[in-house]
Amino acid sequence: MRVNEEGWDEEEGVAVTSATPAPAALSPPPAASSGLQRLVVGYALTKKKVKSFLQPKLLALARKKGIHFLSIDETCPLSEQGPFDIILHKCTNKEWQQVLEDYREEHPEVTVLDPPSAIQHLHNRQSMLQEVADLNLSNSYGEVCAPRQLVIMKDPSSIPAAVAKAGLTLPLVAKPLVVDGTSKSHQLSLAYVDTSLSMLDPPLVLQEFVNHGGILFKVYIVGETIRVVRRFSLPDVNDYDMENNEGIFRFPRVSCATNNAEDADIDPCIAELPPRPLLEKLGKELRRRLGLRLFNLDMIREHGRKDRYYVIDINYFPGYGKMPGYEHVFTDFFLGLVQSKYKRRLSGS
Incomplete structure (x- = not known):
């Protein structure tokens, strides 16, 4: 193990921090x-x-x-x-x-x-990220926000007009509205063009896709302790993808279908873990606002922006068995x- 001055295990890509001994x-x-x-x-x-x-x-x-x-x-x-x-x-x-x-x-x-x-707040993707959006967290270490999103309850044919009215930018990630612990509630779809939106199956949440270098940070929170691991995520979307894809692409649950990114040879700018002070502030505020002590955040860094992060999901009592030293x-x-x-x-x- 090699721990830097901020308390991060650089070899394992794991952050270890606890405010209470x-x-x-x-x-x-x-x-x-x-x-x-x-x-x-x-x-x-x-x-x-x-x-x-x-x-x-x-x-x-x-x-x-x-x-x-x-x-x-x-x-x-x-x-x-x-x-x-x-x-x-x-x-x-x-x-x-x-x-x-x-x-x-x-x-x-x-x-x-x-x-x-x-816990009920995390069973609905409309409400789970509202606290992050309202928090508007920003300090000298960066900013944390939620992606712009739109809730669709029914009538798939109305989705293109609703997206245009909301001003959302394609591509869009489609996620089931309700999180009930089933594998279906974690399925992802990616829509590249507006004509494909009516192929989706409400009720769902549409989130603007943010390029993030294909790396996701799993931020585990246990009381005042925070640990972070890297995971591979969906790849970035470029102009070629936008011009040559017209359908809806369905992905399995990202955290289950992809490999651990800890030992991969990744660009340091993409692989660098979020700053500990930023995560401590975020964890403290969300514990207070959500009234929870056991949850994790799926967090990404906008590609090309070292200091802008997005929380794209919050899960109650996640798979802690995958967290080092749990x-x-x-x-x-x-x-x-x-x-x-x-x-x-x-x-x-």
């Missing part, structure tokens, strides 16, 4: 009624998420640190399970979300990651949550 030791958590000093994390996750997140390396490290993962049975009353210190979940079932909201009110001593009402990040995060809550109780705040 891991606690040296865990004070007795509120739920340790049995006298054992252990932290109980209840989880309600899909089988796919359990497999990708609860990997052996996380479970082994968690055991060493006194963290116990307990599966939640969604068919049984939540109040009859546990006790829990933390509840970790990623379920879109509305009945479950209501159960969890009720549980939060009845058991304020339990930390729920994250509030279902806050097991250390999460165990420290869990311990820190309970430690800070325990200290607040002692102080009476």
Whole structure:
């Protein structure tokens, strides 16, 4: 590992930053009624998420640190399970979300990651980027914005006129409006000409395509910790592409279909990671505005503009298992949550 003066691992293309150091030791958590000093994390996750997140390396490290993962049975009353210190979940079932909201009110001593009402903002691509657009973040390290976009609810034949009225510039990336965890919700299409727009399938979001050198930055946020990795993305679009393509081109989910870009020979101007101070400011503001602690950003740098970045997607509880060192990040995060809550109780705040 080679870490530069800003705290970036240049060899791995990974940014490591945390505003809060891991606690040296865990004070007795509120739920340790049995006298054992252990932290109980209840989880309600899909089988796919359990497999990708609860990997052996996380479970082994968690055991060493006194963290116990307990599966939640969604068919049984939540109040009859546990006790829990933390509840970790990623379920879109509305009945479950209501159960969890009720549980939060009845058991304020339990930390729920994250509030279902806050997660809902990321289930709709119209609302997920609104906070980024409203933020209008700019400092000496660069600026972060959201691409211009248009929501189409129905009637594909009206899309060309709607695009012209909104003043959007082709090509346009088409994404499903609703993000429901299915592979279909992450499918991308690229429209080069206005005559092809009526071939799209609403409801959807149309985003102006921004050339970005074919590199995407996955910005993982876990509380106050931020880590970044590079991924290959859609290639730039040039004049030849615009003149010789008339249809709709459908792409598989970019993060799944492309290879890791960490070891590739990439132009340094394209491969350079976003400045850490810019990401820390962005992460802090979005945590506050979204009310979330577990999410990631898909971020690109405009090709030819070293200091202009676009957030093109936000995902709740993404595939953290692909994040380097995620097991250390999460165990420290869990311990820190309970430690800070325990200290607040002692102080009476």
